Amino acid sequence: MSTDTAPGPAPETPDPSRRRGRLRLAAGLTGGAALLAGALFWVSGGWDAWRHDGALDSACDGTLAAGPVRELVGGAEVTADIRRDRIGSWWQCRVTEVDADDADDADDGAGRIDLRVTVSEAGDRLFDIDASRTDAPLGHGWTGGFAFDPDRENADRGDATATLLLDCRGKRGGGLTAEVRARTDRLDFGRPEARARLTAVLTGTATAYARQTGCEAVEGGPVTEVGVSATAWDHEPFGTVSGSCAGIVDAATAGRWGVRTAVETAPGPKPVEGCVLGGLRGAPLYEFTASYGAGLDWATRERLEDRTDDRKGDAPDGGYLLWAACPGGTKRAAYTVSTPGRAYETSELALDHPGLRAALQRFAARSAQAHGCGLPGTGRVYDAG
Template sequence: MTEETTGPLDSSPRRGRKLVAGLTAGAALVAGALFWASGGWDSWRHDRALDSACDGDLAAGPLRELVAGAEVTAEIRRGRADSWWQCKVSGVDDEEDGRIDLRVTVSRAGDRALDIGAARTDAPLGHGWTGGFAFDPDRDADDRGDATATLLLDCGGRRTDGVVAQLTARTDRLDLGRPEDRARLTAVLTGTATAYARRTGCAVVEGEPVKRVGVSVTAWDYQPVGTVSGSCAGILDAATAARWGVRTAVETAPGPKPVEGCVLGGLRGAPLYEFTAAYGAGLSWSEEERLEDRTDDRKGDVPDGGYVLWAACPEGTKRAAYAVTVADRTDGPSELALDHPALRAALQRFADRSAKAHGCDAPSTEPVDDLG
């Protein structure tokens, strides 16, 4: 006689494991369907695509932080004969996420046609990088996501041209008046540029993660000359400043950049003496020729006070030019009033300190051959 029982169809451990496995598989299918329906699959696929974008060089992690979930596309553009390489990131839906247009362009530092548009008013990147960040805090609200940044990379001291990288940003998702947004944007530049450099055979010397980036200065950002601590520090002593009528200065924070500068001015910031240092690609071809022409007449006092010094630099930069310009002002110093010996000494101090920060030789009046 067979005994009948009631309860589960099979209470054996084996059948129970099968049932649990079946339920788990079913739950996974349901979860997968929900993941797909909610757009999770597209998001995951998009996220994975960023990791390999632009030959795998795009700094995907910092970019994700920057766009905060917005969907973007990335594409590569190249110049003729691979003279430059660009990773372009664009927003997929400008109406929903706002405009997103980020471009990192990398070029060979020795390209004579290269014009990086760097300015002495750019804020230095600091943290062991040679680069500048241009953002005007006085811009209209609609333009506060617009900025440019430039980076010079040396290839470990080998005889090479080094690398120049530029980033341009036009996006509605950033307020670059906020230091953290400037740091995130800089991380996209440094991460992408160094990845490209390593992939193409440059033993790049990297800096540290950039935690804070300053803002550009303008002619209105003058301060008492006695309080300078950045790019103007140490150029003039108090007695010379008083004799020259210098009362104010416009300076950036200290730190190596493609173009550095200091403006010494009168009581209300009116410029009197402008000092500029330009390194490698920061020295445009036309400006280089102009300064070389000025250097040809370098013996004795130069009537307009426009003195020039030169320095040989590491391979990524090759050479630098340092110049002082006297403002052409009717209420400023006249040609006859110029203190030529002190002016040359001031330029020498400015150039010496800047050259040391870039690892260049001591500046002198002797032009440096262009090795490119």
């Protein structure tokens, strides 16, 4: 048995005008929502944050390593500007916190972020970097050091300095010297990740500046780990040395000299390198220092040049000096050994002058080789820069 079903009403033909109206309404709602979201974004400060964050990508003529800066400062809003001296001997990219009160007085670092990357032509006698033999080497193919004292008080743990020497390929005598100084109470450079990020700010900014100025710099790799400065408290038994003190004197010589301890850094080329050989409790007896390019400050350079002309034969205070010619922007290096306190006190240990000269020669030769410099000698090396 079949049942007939009455046909339903014919499908209603869509009214184009009604459909357009719905589309206009939807578009209006969407546009209103977008405007509302935009207003909320603006009022909440999101626009300023986005604007400041985006501005970092082009900051300091596009040379600032914006990514490492963001990682270093976290969510803080920062801005950057360029500074130069009047005669063009140095260039600086300064990063400071946005809206910090009295930004020009931020040198105290209190409650602020203050990063300064300074770059100079290598050999510029007006610009000496703040480097020490106790700095930790950057490693990873870079010639540079990181200065942070792990024994600092909490208030100073946001202060650190890193230095860098760059050579320019195919540019005779060419190179750059760079350093970054950080002063803030928002960071703790006792943390390894903070040191690695500050180093990335330095290497990234310095190499970008080099490319802009026509210097094809010899670059290293990413710095994933960097140490801290060595201090007098870091002395270790002489028999365990494996870094900057290794191979300077043998065990028999160390015994004759009264050496029982050493303060050293990890091996690696940096602007200033060194080793301190000490007594039982780490008291310094013999200090070896190698200084390269801008790592040799003006006053020390003048004093050593005068000493080169005056010293002949055995030095009563045990202080000896060697020079080496170096490639690229480094130009030259000075290597010294000194005996702290010998000029003012009488020691029970007689100085072994031939042994001191031989030890300095070994220390200098190994360091010079790591920097690609010539064989160190007693003759003065002139620096045309």
